[in-house]
Amino acid sequence: MNKRRLLSAIATLLIVMNISTITFADQDSSETQEIQENKVKYEQLDNETLELNSEIAELNNEIESINLKLDKNNSEIENTEIEIENINKKIEDAKIQIEEREATMDKRLRSMYKTNVASSMILYLITSDNLFDLFYRVQAMSKIISIDKEIVSEINTTKSELENDAKTVEEKQDNLNNLKLSIENDLNEVNKKKEEQEAVLADLNSKKDEIMSIIEANEVSLLSHSLSIIDSGSSSISDLKDALSTLNYMLPQLNSDYAISLAEQGVTSANTQIEALEAAAVAAAETINKNETTDNSGSTNGNYLATFSMSATAYTGGEYTAMGLKPTRDPNGLSTVSVDSSVIPLGSKVYVEGYGYAIASDTGGAIQGNKIDLYMNSLEDCTNFGRRTVTVYIVAYPNQW
Template structure:
């Protein structure tokens, strides 16, 4: 009962939290995302606990059903024994009635013929003493057999009646056990049904939180999608967007958003290929129309090369043009299933990793560069992460211990929604 009360309390609390995250207007975006993170982890833990409880109930139901089947078998066997005893009782009753009829006739005959007088006459008319003795013995034998018959009838009747009573009691006990087992089964089934309803409700709540996470992940790649979907994007912009999408894929858990990202990568590459083909065609046309002026062609070629080199320089130096640079004190953490931004925490030395920041210093969703750690997205928060303190995500507890606390430089490369 206590477990059930605690369970219902948890569900009510979780439902309240979900509506608060979804509809409260007093929360900042960072606070709302943090709420969804905590909510998701709470739901995950509660669902795991419920699944464990339901598994235990399933085992309990199996045990009760096994006992119930055994009891039903005993009831059936006892019922057959009762039928057999009842049949024997009926046969005994028939024998008793038959023997009773014989005794009744004999007693009636003795009464009607005044047996006491007849016996004296019967003895007095003996031929000799031996004959008289034999007659007396015969009469006593008849009386003895009659008494024996009466005793046997009474004993057999008492035995059968007692057997029937014992079996009836056994059947009554078994029926009680069956009723008790059915009551226990109904109670466990009700408990299982209640917990299953709770589990369904929690899964529904988890799905709502997952939709928030999916929205966060879609927002994370929205800038790259807009570049790839734009008809005015340059080859350089498309290449940069594709590169960023590939680095972000590891942080995406939603199949829908993963499909968006992978489709955008393919579309972006197709656009780059189309631009290169178009540029090649234009180059051929320009070469054919300017055959008479080799000098101009050389100058044009030089100009084109210079422009291309200038574009590559911008791409290379893009990460060097920092919005801001901070001196930070960095600790390390590991574990967890979801960040405050609703993303998976990851450590990818060759891509983009996860760090925790104070959103009032580094906005959530910003892209940063930390020499010695690499590129990262500021997607998590923490109670102790205030001011110029950051937390770097690593893959193991040992790595975190080895890192300890270090002073690092953080370069802010891009703000949320701009990369």
């Protein structure tokens, strides 16, 4: 496990926790700087979160592997216990056989002792009828003695084998139990690491939520004008279509689930109202002069709040703009441009000659004064665009569209 990553994550959390509570820009800091700082913080926390999620996934894999080892060890312990039961049964059966043989030998010895077998054996030999009979009787006596020796030998061998088997199985069981304890300790350690990292992750997500609330407030503010037109209930078809167009263009750039939900609800409401108004107009046989909706073909209608001649460059990449939106290049909708917020306020809707409509939602260190940076979908598009002078029109300021 990479301890440096964990230490890095903890250090990041401590730094973020020591930063004063995130608020909207006050008199001592510009709104642009505040938005940019929140964007950097969120991206940093997001990266740390991704790293921690990756490490937790590795720990989950390790836990799964340890559990498999533990399951295998438990299975071996169960098999060993069954083996011990079988050996104990054999031992018990052997004990019965040994006891029976020992009892038989004991009876024979007692009988031999009572009948003075030594004298009887001598008498048995000397009363032989002939040499052949003597030889036969000696062989019979030797056979009896040999059988008794074999019985004793078998008893001793059986005892020794069973004792060795029992000792071997007990050692195996001890080893398996020790292995089980070792595996369980490893599992506890990994689970502890996982709990620690999940705690750090929870704190990081909490900080992310705080910053996302600011991003969400920015996004809701951008939607407020269009939503107010839709919610008024007395807007014209032209105004409703303009608001609907704005919401549809904004949706791909939104990050906040709440802002996305508001935009989607606004789209649904606008469509419903437009259908109702158009149906009423047809029923009344009225002629409705439809106002021109948003046109990104490159033409202009002269209804602009301000006009600038600017030096334009292009850029690509990045997950969030300074306002927390997703950077977008949509020739048929609203693209993303980076501006000097002291010249063009962040959140303004602009029209860039040869580029189309866009939202001024990003900033950059090199974008000062009458300069503008246009977002492109690829490095090749940026290279092809190069640097050129363009006319930039302000269509609407923040909260006016």
